[in-house]
Amino acid sequence: MGSNLTATMKDNVNHPPHYTKGNIECIDGIKASMSHNEYLGYLKGAVMKYLWRYQYKSKPKEDIRKAIWYLQRLEQELPDTDERT
Numbered sequence: 001m002g003s004n005l006t007a008t009m010k011d012n013v014n015h016p017p018h019y020t021k022g023n024i025e026c027i028d029g030i031k032a033s034m035s036h037n038e039y040l041g042y043l044k045g046a047v048m049k050y051l052w053r054y055q056y057k058s059k060p061k062e063d064i065r066k067a068i069w070y071l072q073r074l075e076q077e078l079p080d081t082d083e084r085t
Contacts, residue, residue: 013065027073036077043074 031039050067054060 012062013069040074040077043070043077046070047074 030042034042047067047070050063050070054063054067057063
């Protein structure tokens with residue numbers, strides 16, 4: 001039971017089936033519709049949203065995992081250096 005539950009949660013966090021239309025995931029469509037800075041703001045807002053509401057959800061750990069997913073995506077979008085130019 002534990003591994004099936006984990007697999008289901010992982011799918012709902014990493015690739016929710018209801019966020020895919022054909023071969024395009026919603027996150028990719030959102031990214032394509034925005035400038036880089038707008039997309040960074042979107043990712044930051046998503047992190048904040050999931051952290052804001054996790055306490056009130058029936059699956060709080062899933063919302064924490066979603067916040068982490070968006071935070072990791074935000075990190076991937078930043079340059080490899082920690083220095084600002």
